Amino acid sequence: SQQGEEDPQALSIQEGENATMNCSYKTSINNLQWYRQNSGRGLVHLILIRSNEREKHSGRLRVTLDTSKKSSSLLITASRAADTASYFCATVDRGSTLGRLYFGRGTQLTVWP
């Protein structure tokens, strides 16, 4: 049920630095979503960007979407140690009636104090 590829698989930065994660997908989508997962926990929805949107902001998060390249990026600015988690992108295909999500492999972000 995977279709996306996240890049990089792992990212290690210092507090205060920005973290950028990329996601590529293969199909025509209705929307793309980013989720966060702390170790051993459930998923937390971060942000949704529709196929007709190019950029979206939420607090320290900035998401871009390039449907021509079938790619998205998640930027976390001024990162904190509490941002340490796995981040997944997930897409919903255009025309999907159930809203089934196709998850990428995820990026493990570690933010050092």
Add this chain to the structure above:
Amino acid sequence: GAVVSQHPSWVICKSGTSVKIECRSLDFQATTMFWYRQFPKQSLMLMATSNEGSKATYEQGVEKDKFLINHASLTLSTLTVTSAHPEDSSFYICSASRLAGAYNEQFFGPGTRLTVL
């Protein structure tokens, strides 16, 4: 709002026994519920999609007789792992979906850690 719970949060069982995991949408009625499993350091793999009152749709490679799904109401779905074996040890996550405008919004439960000895 939009809270999904799972019970139990963790379970340890002996090989050959069956384990039931519950997924509840606490404050909304879910049109559809999804069951995923996740191995360590890997992504979520969709196991099945279930709608209230109908049979679940299983993904390719998922044994429907081993992973029994019952969707009794718009707020409750259960996953039963029958005759569990050590290779069934995994993190099982459910999500509940509701229509939000033009798209279906999924809300995830906190997951259930299953360990089969």
